[in-house]
Amino acid sequence: MVDLIVEMQNVSFIYPDGTVGVKNVTLNVLEKDKIALIGPSGSGKTTLIFLMAALIKPTSGNLKVFGIDVNNNKNFSKNIEKIRRKIGVVFQNPDDFLFNPTVRDELLYVPLQLNWKDDLVKSRFERVVKDFGVENILDKPPFRLSMGEKKKIAIASVMIYEPEFLLLDEPTANVDGKIRRFVLDLLKRDKTIVVATHDVELVKKFAEKVIVLEKGEVVSIGGLELVEDLELLERIGII
Amino acid sequence: MYELTEKILKESVKYFQNFFIHEYYKKSFLHFVDVRIKFLTALIFVMLAVTTFNFEKVLFLLFSILAIAKAAGIDIKNLIRRSYLFPAFSFIVLIPTNLSYAAIFSLRVFTAIIILQLLVITTPFNEICAALRYFKFPRSLVESMWISYRYILSLFFDLLTTLIARESRRVSKIGYLDVWKKGGKAVGTFFLKSIEKSEKVELAILARGKAVWKKDWKIKSNDLVFLAIVAFVVFWWWLI
Numbered sequence: 001m002v003d004l005i006v007e008m009q010n011v012s013f014i015y016p017d018g019t020v021g022v023k024n025v026t027l028n029v030l031e032k033d034k035i036a037l038i039g040p041s042g043s044g045k046t047t048l049i050f051l052m053a054a055l056i057k058p059t060s061g062n063l064k065v066f067g068i069d070v071n072n073n074k075n076f077s078k079n080i081e082k083i084r085r086k087i088g089v090v091f092q093n094p095d096d097f098l099f100n101p102t103v104r105d106e107l108l109y110v111p112l113q114l115n116w117k118d119d120l121v122k123s124r125f126e127r128v129v130k131d132f133g134v135e136n137i138l139d140k141p142p143f144r145l146s147m148g149e150k151k152k153i154a155i156a157s158v159m160i161y162e163p164e165f166l167l168l169d170e171p172t173a174n175v176d177g178k179i180r181r182f183v184l185d186l187l188k189r190d191k192t193i194v195v196a197t198h199d200v201e202l203v204k205k206f207a208e209k210v211i212v213l214e215k216g217e218v219v220s221i222g223g224l225e226l227v228e229d230l231e232l233l234e235r236i237g238i239i
Numbered sequence: 240m241y242e243l244t245e246k247i248l249k250e251s252v253k254y255f256q257n258f259f260i261h262e263y264y265k266k267s268f269l270h271f272v273d274v275r276i277k278f279l280t281a282l283i284f285v286m287l288a289v290t291t292f293n294f295e296k297v298l299f300l301l302f303s304i305l306a307i308a309k310a311a312g313i314d315i316k317n318l319i320r321r322s323y324l325f326p327a328f329s330f331i332v333l334i335p336t337n338l339s340y341a342a343i344f345s346l347r348v349f350t351a352i353i354i355l356q357l358l359v360i361t362t363p364f365n366e367i368c369a370a371l372r373y374f375k376f377p378r379s380l381v382e383s384m385w386i387s388y389r390y391i392l393s394l395f396f397d398l399l400t401t402l403i404a405r406e407s408r409r410v411s412k413i414g415y416l417d418v419w420k421k422g423g424k425a426v427g428t429f430f431l432k433s434i435e436k437s438e439k440v441e442l443a444i445l446a447r448g449k450a451v452w453k454k455d456w457k458i459k460s461n462d463l464v465f466l467a468i469v470a471f472v473v474f475w476w477w478l479i
Contacts, residue, residue: 016257018265055403085410095432096400097407099425113411143432161410 003031004067005165005192006052011061013047021047023216024061029165029194034187036203037196038227039213040237045196046092048213049167052194053089054080066165085114088163092170092196094150098142103134103153106142110161124160132156132182147174155186165192172199198238203227212236244418249402256395257321259388262360267311269361273462278370280469281358287476288350292343296479301350303472308357318360322352364388373456390440394433401429 006029013021022044029035029052037045050056054065054076063070066083070076091097100106107128111121129135132152137145142153155171171183180202187193187206197203203210204227212220214236220226233239269277287300309315326349333341358367364385371381405425413421 016253017260018262050403053407055407081409081411084407087407089407091400091404091407093400096397097404099401099404099428101424101428105424110408110410113409113413115411141428141431143428143435157408 005029005031005033005065007062007064008051009062011051011058011063013051013056014059020044020216022051022213025218027211027218027221029192031164031192032190033192033194034206034208035194036207036210036227037194037213038198038200038203038210038238040198042215043213043236044216045213046169047216049089049169049194049196053087053167054083055089085110085161086164087167088158088161088165089167090154090158090169090171092173094147094154095143097154098150098157101141102139103142103145104138106153106157107134107138107160109157114161128156128160131159148176148179151175152179152182155183159186163191166194168193168195170197170199171195172197172202200227200233200238245402245406249399252395252399252402254321254324256392256399258356259359259364259392259395261363265312267313267361268461269308269311269313269357269465271459271461272361272465273456273458274362274366274370275373275456276458276462276466277358277362278367278374280465281354283469283473284354285351287473288347288354291347293479294343294346296476297343297346297350299479300472300476301346301353303475304350304353304357307468307472311361313357313360318353318356321360322349322356325349325352386440390437393436393440397433397436398429401425 006027008025008027011025012023015021025044025048037048039045047056051058051063051070052065054063054068054070057063057070066086068076068079068083098106100109107125108121111124116124129138132155134149134152134156137149137153142150145153151171151174155168158166166186168183168187171187172180175183184202184205187195187202193206195202195206204224207224207227210220210222210224210226211218212226212232219236220232226232230239284300284304288297291297305315305318308318326345329348330341330345333344368381368385371384372378
């Protein structure tokens with residue numbers, strides 16, 4: 001039986017100044033799903049990513065992540081770390097995501113919380129450093145790096161603990177071709193992946209399911225035929 | 240315990256961020272009142288609130304302001320949510336002195352903050368700056384306020400996202416000491432980032448210019464209606 005990773009029923013999220021993040025969203029994310037969230041800027045993609053990662057709680061509606069009811073405060077607080085280690089979320093803006101003094105601290109932030117043996121921490125660290133090609137910047141502060149490097153470090157700091165469920169917000173925005181290809185390889189891994197993006201070409205290369213958002217509402221859920229529907233993409237402002 | 244600390248920190252940041260945000264999504268009657276009149280009214284109301292220890296006068300003023308807000312279509316619950324924290328603190332601090340003094344003092348603070356919040360909710364900050372310039376407040380003071388406002392908003396936004404980013408990668412329950420150790424590192428990095436950010440905000444302001452408060456001033460009929468309501472409240476406050 002395929003596991004249900006995220007279950008959303010009539011979920012809405014309104015920001016304190018009254019801005020609608022998402023409105024009445026009902027959808028499920030199943031194990032190994034490869035989902036693209038597409039929509040113009042301000043359509044609610046980032047809010048939906050934060051909700052799926054259980055980083056914010058819905059203003060109304062029901063949300064379960066890995067079977068844990070996010071609205072049930074007691075149960076949620078008890079289990080949050082367990083589900084957190086299964087989730088890897090990378091923010092759209094790496095400046096918001098990187099908060100450690102050096103790249104090395106950034107990469108080791110999660111492994112050092114997990115009580116792994118030193119050998120395991122060392123081997124994972126070395127592998128990620130090699131895979132991402134960040135040997136030369138390990139002792140630099142993340143906020144001094146270029147945008148492409150910051151993106152790489154943000155993704156690397158998540159990939160180091162191999163989460164089951166990966167949520168990436170605009171992973172190919174402001175990156176060069178090399179990092180773009182790297183992201184694409186990452187998206188082909190055997191994981192549950194949700195990507196919020198404007199990048200229609202990227203969607204065509206990895207997604208199996210497409211969710212189209214407009215003004216905080218889901219306007220279509222379907223397969224790759226949705227990104228071939230030029231009329232729809234033009235109407236909602238993606239192309 | 241660390242969960243409580245982080246929660247308090249997150250909620251405080253959210254509170255302070257909301258404290259300064261103008262509600263643009265809902266245009267009430269008060270949104271359209273001339274900013275100079277709103278500013279002067281706020282000043283007069285705050286003066287009325289803080290120059291008396293008469294319970295009835297303060298209560299009358301508070302209810303009048305809430306009634307004006309309600310009539311204009313402002314969400315009263317939200318207004319109170321944005322204003323309760325400082326009076327609650329002042330009440331707790333003053334309890335040991337004298338309960339009735341603590342109550343009247345906190346009520347005065349609450350009324351004054353409600354008034355300021357009503358101004359903030361219904362007026363973009365650049366318009367408040369425009370009004371200050373109209374009343375000949377020094378340009379350097381108004382410019383500093385404008386820069387500080389934009390910087391504070393982006394600082395609170397950054398602080399909140401940093402807290403959320405930390406939360407997104409907190410995968411085990413950690414000890415209290417660790418929270419301070421890791422939290423200390425994160426705060427240090429945050430301050431370094433904030434210095435860079437302040438330089439970028441300054442550059443952004445330079446790139447697009449500072450003079451955002453030029454305005455064509457015209458008094459309209461809703462301004463006169465609002466002035467009449469204010470005059471009525473002031474008159475009754477004086478009679479009590």
